[in-house]
Amino acid sequence: MMTTLTSDEIRALFLNFFQEKEHKVIPSSSLIPHGDPTLLLTTAGMVQFKPYFLGEQVPPAPRMASCQKCFRTTDVESVGDATHLTFFEMLGNFSIGDYFKKEAIAWGWEFVHERLKIPAEKLWITVYKDDDEAREIWRKIGIPEERILRCGEKDNFWGPAGSSGPCGPCSEIHYDFGEDKGCGKESCGPSCGCGRFSEVWNLVFTQYNQDEKGNRTPLPKPNIDTGMGLERLAAVLQGKPNVYGTDLFMPLIQKVSDLAGKKYGADAETDRAIRIVAEHSRGIPFLIADGVIPGNEGRGYVLRRLLRRASLFGKRVELGGTFLVETARTTIEYMGHVYPELTQHRDYIIKVVELEEARFNEVLNTGLELLENTMQEAASKGTKIISGEDGFRLYDTYGFPVEMTREIAAGRGFSVDMEGFQQEMEKQREKARAAQIPLWLSRPPSKWLSDLPSKRTEFSGYKLLKQKTTILSLLVGDESVAVVQEGQEASLILDITPFYAEMGGQVGDTGVIRSESGTFTVEDTFKNQSDIIVHRGRVSGGSLTVGDEVEAVVDRERRLDIARNHTATHLLQYALRRVLGKHVQQRGSLVAPERFRFDFSHLEAPSKEHLLEVQRIVNEKIRENLRVSAEVLSYKKAVETGAIALFGEKYGETVRMLKIGEPPVSMELCGGTHVNATGDIGFFRIVSESSIGSGLRRIEAVTGRGAESVIERQFSTLEAVEHAIGASPEDVTEKVSAIVAELENERKRTLGLERELSRKTAESLVTQVEMVNGIKVLVSKVPSTRIEVLREMLDLLRERLGSAVIVLGTVQDDRPLFLTAVTPDLVARGYSAGEIVKQVAKVAGGGGGGKPTLAQAGGKNKEKLDESLAVVKSLIKK
Numbered sequence: 036m037m038t039t040l041t042s043d044e045i046r047a048l049f050l051n052f053f054q055e056k057e058h059k060v061i062p063s064s065s066l067i068p069h070g071d072p073t074l075l076l077t078t079a080g081m082v083q084f085k086p087y088f089l090g091e092q093v094p095p096a097p098r099m100a101s102c103q104k105c106f107r108t109t110d111v112e113s114v115g116d117a118t119h120l121t122f123f124e125m126l127g128n129f130s131i132g133d134y135f136k137k138e139a140i141a142w143g144w145e146f147v148h149e150r151l152k153i154p155a156e157k158l159w160i161t162v163y164k165d166d167d168e169a170r171e172i173w174r175k176i177g178i179p180e181e182r183i184l185r186c187g188e189k190d191n192f193w194g195p196a197g198s199s200g201p202c203g204p205c206s207e208i209h210y211d212f213g214e215d216k217g218c219g220k221e222s223c224g225p226s227c228g229c230g231r232f233s234e235v236w237n238l239v240f241t242q243y244n245q246d247e248k249g250n251r252t253p254l255p256k257p258n259i260d261t262g263m264g265l266e267r268l269a270a271v272l273q274g275k276p277n278v279y280g281t282d283l284f285m286p287l288i289q290k291v292s293d294l295a296g297k298k299y300g301a302d303a304e305t306d307r308a309i310r311i312v313a314e315h316s317r318g319i320p321f322l323i324a325d326g327v328i329p330g331n332e333g334r335g336y337v338l339r340r341l342l343r344r345a346s347l348f349g350k351r352v353e354l355g356g357t358f359l360v361e362t363a364r365t366t367i368e369y370m371g372h373v374y375p376e377l378t379q380h381r382d383y384i385i386k387v388v389e390l391e392e393a394r395f396n397e398v399l400n401t402g403l404e405l406l407e408n409t410m411q412e413a414a415s416k417g418t419k420i421i422s423g424e425d426g427f428r429l430y431d432t433y434g435f436p437v438e439m440t441r442e443i444a445a446g447r448g449f450s451v452d453m454e455g456f457q458q459e460m461e462k463q464r465e466k467a468r469a470a471q472i473p474l475w476l477s478r479p480p481s482k483w484l485s486d487l488p489s490k491r492t493e494f495s496g497y498k499l500l501k502q503k504t505t506i507l508s509l510l511v512g513d514e515s516v517a518v519v520q521e522g523q524e525a526s527l528i529l530d531i532t533p534f535y536a537e538m539g540g541q542v543g544d545t546g547v548i549r550s551e552s553g554t555f556t557v558e559d560t561f562k563n564q565s566d567i568i569v570h571r572g573r574v575s576g577g578s579l580t581v582g583d584e585v586e587a588v589v590d591r592e593r594r595l596d597i598a599r600n601h602t603a604t605h606l607l608q609y610a611l612r613r614v615l616g617k618h619v620q621q622r623g624s625l626v627a628p629e630r631f632r633f634d635f636s637h638l639e640a641p642s643k644e645h646l647l648e649v650q651r652i653v654n655e656k657i658r659e660n661l662r663v664s665a666e667v668l669s670y671k672k673a674v675e676t677g678a679i680a681l682f683g684e685k686y687g688e689t690v691r692m693l694k695i696g697e698p699p700v701s702m703e704l705c706g707g708t709h710v711n712a713t714g715d716i717g718f719f720r721i722v723s724e725s726s727i728g729s730g731l732r733r734i735e736a737v738t739g740r741g742a743e744s745v746i747e748r749q750f751s752t753l754e755a756v757e758h759a760i761g762a763s764p765e766d767v768t769e770k771v772s773a774i775v776a777e778l779e780n781e782r783k784r785t786l787g788l789e790r791e792l793s794r795k796t797a798e799s800l801v802t803q804v805e806m807v808n809g810i811k812v813l814v815s816k817v818p819s820t821r822i823e824v825l826r827e828m829l830d831l832l833r834e835r836l837g838s839a840v841i842v843l844g845t846v847q848d849d850r851p852l853f854l855t856a857v858t859p860d861l862v863a864r865g866y867s868a869g870e871i872v873k874q875v876a877k878v879a880g881g882g883g884g885g886k887p888t889l890a891q892a893g894g895k896n897k898e899k900l901d902e903s904l905a906v907v908k909s910l911i912k913k
Contacts, residue, residue: 038152042269042283042684043373046102049126049263052146058128063103063374066325069335069674075334076106080127081201081239087131088201088241090255091688092671097133102126102265104321104374108337111344112442115311117230117277121341122318124265132256139238139259140206141173147208147235151272157211159184159225159232163191163204169240173206190226193239193260196859201254203242208235210271212319235271236263244502276445279310283549287313287358290365295352308348311821315345316362323325323384324376326620328636328730329391335730340436342391346399347439360385383618387730390638395434401886402433406440408867408887410449419448430456431463481690491566496533496544496708497665505530506581518580519555527555527570527579533589534570536562539681540624541601541707545572546589553577555585594708596628599716599739602663602709603653604633605693606719608679609701610652611635614645621681622731626707629744632735634727641732646721653719660695660714668692670704678702680840718742787819793828801835807911810861811839815908816900819845822852829856829889840866842875842907844900851879851894862887871910878903 040048050060058261064083068074071550080103087094103125113119130139147153160178162169165186174181185191193205209225209232217223217231225232241258243251266278273281279288291312292299299309322338329339342359347631349358363384371378409425421444429435441451495502508528509516519525527548534557537543543560548570558572570587571844579585604624611619615637623634639648673680673692680686686704693709695701717739727733737745757763762770796817804813813832817825833856841856855872860896862868868890876883876892879899883892894903 037154038272039274040151040269040272042265044279045265046124046126048150049146050100050102052150053098053100053128053142056098056128056142058098058100061095061099061101063086063101066104066106066322067327076337077103077606078105078107078462079103080105080262081129081241084129084131084260085200087129088254088258088260089244089461094131096281096609098129099131099133100126100128105442106318106322106337111340115348119280120266120314122314122321126263126268127261128259128264129261130259130260135257135259136169136206136240137172139261140169141176143208143236143238143261144176151212151268153268153271158182158235159209159211161186161191161207161209161225162207163188166191166204166206166240169204169206184224184226186226193237193241195245197370199245199247201241201243201258201260202245202251203240203257204236205239207237209233210235212276213303233271234264235262235268245820247367279313284313284317286369287316287362287365290362291316291349291352291354291358294358294361295349295354297352300630302375305352308352311348312345312354312359312362315341316359317366319345319359319388320363320366320370320377320384321374321388324374324380326618328387328638330729330731336436339391339434339898342388343395343434343436343492344439344442346392346395347443350399357389359394360389363388379617387638391729396431402429402435403443404887405429406435406443410444410447412456412865413449418543419450420448423452423457423459426451426453426456427459427463428901486755492529492562492568493531493757494533494535494568495531496535499533500591500594502529502531502533502587504532504585504587506548506579506583506585509579510579518578519553519574520578521553521574521576523574525555525572525574527557527568527572528567529585529587532560532568532570532587533707534560534568534587535589535594535597536560536568538562539705539707540604541597541626542628544589544594544597546587547575548579548585548587550577550579550583550585551874552583553579555579555654561786576809593628595710595715596740597626598708598710600628600631600737600741601626601705602695602713603716603719603736603738604631605695605701605703605709606653606656606713606716607633607649607736608635608693608703609656610649610801611637611734613652614648615641619859621679629741630722630735630737634731634733636730637732638730640726641724646724646734650719653728657713657716658718659696660712661700663709664694665705665709666692666694673702673704676702678704680704720745724818786824787822789824790827792818793820793824794831797828797831797835800832804836804839805908807908810911811836812908812911813839813841814844814904815842816844816904819847822847825852827856829854832856833858840868840871840907840911842871842904844875844899844904846900849897851881851897851900853892853894853903855881855885855890855892857888859888866911871907874910875903875906878906 054060066077068077068082080101086092105125106122108121110119111121112565114121135805146153147158160173160181160183162185164187172185174180191205191207193202195202213232218227218229223229223231239260241260242254244254245251255475266281266283269281269283270278275281286311288299291309297305299306319341321563327334327338329335329342336513345359367381367384406429409421412679413421426437426440429440430437435438437451437456444451506527507530509519510526511519511523534544534546537560548555548557553574555574556572556575557570560568560570562568603628608621620636622636625632640813667689669689670686670690673690678692690704691706693703693705695713719736719738720742721736722736722745725733757767760770800813800815803815804811825845829843838858838860840861843854845852853872853875855868856868857868867887869884869887872890872892873882873884876894879886879894880896881892881894884890
């Protein structure tokens, strides 16, 4: 009789079984693949073993087993049916050049049939179409030939996890739920997809490596990579028709049902919504615990999409507030004993979910209303296609992932113009690129760079600031030249250089290059893709020739300023992780001589107290004068040592690790230039802290001479304030507070007068209402006043008129400003304040928008104010 087991018992039984077979049990790796740029997330158990399969690293044992947390994004929109999942656990056993098909198949059968007691007659086998070896092994075990089926590449050839990697034919074990659960066709089998069969275990015989072009070459040694979904196996062993009835999901199903006040199993649509919320609520905490934060790119977008899809379907079963916080708590409670990272990061996970859910709740109803209006407008034009522009507006303004818009629209028979959406996305990217032109656009063209010496430039600047060397190549404009003369702008390549090329956020060095015949002033240093260092600047005297012996001299003071700032970024990350939490990760930096900025992951603005504590810790480590040292070692060893790698960065086999202190307070992979001891930094001061996007913060800071300059300016400003208000340093705060309070009182008095005037103006405007197409329309130019007063005037007019279109125009800061209101009854008839104000402002050379009921826009030409207002009536008539 088949054994009924809990999911915890299945996990333990599987790992213990393979321990008996001399396998080393390996803990689950992160959902963020380590050092694999081809993968967005960990999609299979073999991902962490990929370097072993490729022969790049030595495995801890030739035989290994694991229970790996996995995440797949390909079927997000299908989640809610009986089979598709995003997050799942994969049980697997692996052989790195040790055993192969015979043992893998024999142990697979032993585990499912003898240990789990699954009846032989309930199990079917599939093999790759020409894998006679595997078929014969199964036949000898005793599987009837009619239950060993050959399948093609689609079903029984396992491709690489990513765009390249190990792959090979596979053999699958399927569970048969019975003929009564099938389609009834004579051809019904494991590949049918009717629901009768469930794939329990996939045994992959990894024999090849596939490159980016799809070419396959034999691996040095064949390997075994198996995967058995814990959820599917639990459904079989617990006698459930699908995974949602197992103990892996029922706590969440019950929680969602209780929160919604709905009974699971009573209604198909309600059940689907409950399953979607439960499934996504399982994956969300795992993603966050492994360092993913909501965003608009990559892994962050996957998490945001899950959170928002779960929120949307929760609303469909009348779940209110931040209910995903409750379901996240449930996941942590029943999965934390297996994956302790959930418990360790409990508070952080809850905070991320709470903030993201609350943010989406603010715009959800407005976004749904806009989508509804968009579909109605499309239908009125005889089309069932939502334009790419409208899909992008929902994404950009209301945070609707386009996949979610597409899913909602499909439920109403509509589709989204995805090509148009992608065009709008590209326009946005172009704007972003234009707003911040990268430095390389002003550098020598790739045409010339392709003609450079193939040998990478040797860098001597870690130890030297002066270097005797030779000119290998010269460039003026787009041409290689033999000689450059005084006054010419040029780019120069040396055999060996002490000049650091811009990289890793650190700006390039400046300085001079001298020969017997001339001097070259270096204004910038950068590196091309072939690791050739290019010195860009001007010939400041004489001439230089290819082949000249020269002395390259780095600007010492500037380099030291940069080094102080760069070492300070490492101390800053250490302090931030200590004060705010280990979830803090560097997401970018700029290290210049006069200042530096440091971008990092964190959900909300650090408090003033937190920033002061961070600043105190950094300065404390500076005063301790800790030794700063660098070591070149393998990437694997560096990470094993505990070095922090930059999030999303791709590293080679050999890396440079920078260590501060002994024992170290900081260890990071870094190729930049640094001080010899932290005391050389002098002093550290935070200048500003700000948000640069959802879940991303930026600190700007100064050290050394830059800090001294900032402090001098601040004291000078303070002295100027003291002089202006006639106060001593001790009294300046009190006196400034008194002046501010006095000004606030005057502001309130002025605001009161403006409000009184606006009320009287509104009363007089009521008499100017005209009827256009049976609609009350009020269009008027009003005196300049504060925006909040104008809005109050608009509210008063809406209240007095009941049903109307109101457009007010005024001049603020020498520019026209328009406010428009449309009462809800007229919005229902197709009138939109956002569309009206957009057309009105267009006349004055401006633009704007807003909600269908209330919108605001600005113009450029105040002389066009009257002309703009004059178009309102014609817009209403249309």
